[in-house]
Amino acid sequence: MATRKRLKKQVYFVFAGLILIIGLIIFGINKYKEYQYHQTYEYKLLEHGYNEEEVTTILDNFSDNEHLDYFLSNEKNSNIVKLLNEEYYLDKFFYEYVAYLEENPDLSTESIVRNINVHLDKDFYEIEYETNVSLDTQMLVNKYYLLSEDYVPEDLVSVSQTYSWGELGSQKVREVAYNAFLDMWNAAEQEGYYLMINSSYRSYQDQEAVYNNYKSSSGQKYADSIAARPGSSEHQTGLAIDIFSKTNTNRNSFTDSPEAKWLEDNAHKYGFILRYPEDKVDITGYSYESWHFRYVGEDIATYIYEHDITFEEYYAYFLEK
Numbered sequence: 001m002a003t004r005k006r007l008k009k010q011v012y013f014v015f016a017g018l019i020l021i022i023g024l025i026i027f028g029i030n031k032y033k034e035y036q037y038h039q040t041y042e043y044k045l046l047e048h049g050y051n052e053e054e055v056t057t058i059l060d061n062f063s064d065n066e067h068l069d070y071f072l073s074n075e076k077n078s079n080i081v082k083l084l085n086e087e088y089y090l091d092k093f094f095y096e097y098v099a100y101l102e103e104n105p106d107l108s109t110e111s112i113v114r115n116i117n118v119h120l121d122k123d124f125y126e127i128e129y130e131t132n133v134s135l136d137t138q139m140l141v142n143k144y145y146l147l148s149e150d151y152v153p154e155d156l157v158s159v160s161q162t163y164s165w166g167e168l169g170s171q172k173v174r175e176v177a178y179n180a181f182l183d184m185w186n187a188a189e190q191e192g193y194y195l196m197i198n199s200s201y202r203s204y205q206d207q208e209a210v211y212n213n214y215k216s217s218s219g220q221k222y223a224d225s226i227a228a229r230p231g232s233s234e235h236q237t238g239l240a241i242d243i244f245s246k247t248n249t250n251r252n253s254f255t256d257s258p259e260a261k262w263l264e265d266n267a268h269k270y271g272f273i274l275r276y277p278e279d280k281v282d283i284t285g286y287s288y289e290s291w292h293f294r295y296v297g298e299d300i301a302t303y304i305y306e307h308d309i310t311f312e313e314y315y316a317y318f319l320e321k
């Protein structure tokens with residue numbers, strides 16, 4: 001009887017010992033899991049003060065230690081996370097955005113991303129990139145991206161005198177833009193508008209003469225305000241045309257004409273964009289030009305029209321490598 005009781009007691013101790021060991025193992029595993037979690041960026045970012053949504057945004061954008069460590073080694077700043085959610089945010093400019101944000105704390109994150117993408121943190125002509133002409137109808141020419149002296153489009157064609165002023169051969173555009181223009185011209189005519197090309201292809205040398213003329217008579221500042229420097233005029237691409245109408249033959253009368261309104265609303269259907277809109281002067285660096293249209297193809301023109309952005313912004317996000 002006594003042996004049986006002892007045996008029962010021993011079984012009880014063994015059992016209790018096992019429970020204790022299992023308990024310790026579970027405790028140990030949990031502790032180890034907790035330790036592991038504490039090593040993750042998710043935990044560290046939460047500890048650093050970012051909320052769950054912000055942490056998700058950061059982790060969705062970056063998997064490399066360099067960027068993640070950046071967030072941990074700098075003071076918490078929710079605006080930096082907001083940058084990552086901007087529609088046209090580009091990873092390659094991350095540090096530029098952050099530095100620019102620091103210098104311009106009052107700008108919206110949307111403006112920060114836009115300005116850096118299109119180089120507005122620099123003055124016009126302060127940096128000069130060579131235009132990537134291999135992009136063909138999608139090439140960008142502006143006050144940061146310049147064409148070389150010897151760039152001449154290969155497929156220039158003369159505009160018929162039905163659609164342009166001046167002698168035959170004095171107006172030239174690239175064939176692809178001319179064909180699109182003719183489609184647009186016909187559509188406008190159907191609605192009772194008679195479009196006329198006033199200016200089209202201009203060589204580097206032509207532009208140089210125009211610019212230098214202003215420069216020598218009134219100085220560089222004035223020249224820059226009124227004309228593009230040689231190499232930076234879109235007219236050198238053969239893809240830009242200045243359009244007036246038969247009834248409104250100059251800049252002033254054209255801007256308020258029904259033809260200008262028709263072009264603004266319809267040009268994208270034929271692959272043209274209003275290149276220098278009234279509300280984008282700070283981005284394009286050009287005053288409103290209701291007459292200046294640039295051929296970029298229907299898809300891009302439609303995107304730009306529907307999203308109300310400039311070609312500069314489109315180029316930075318979709319075309320520049």
Ligand SMILES: [Zn+2]
Nearest residue numbers: 240241242292
């Ligand atoms: Zn023009």
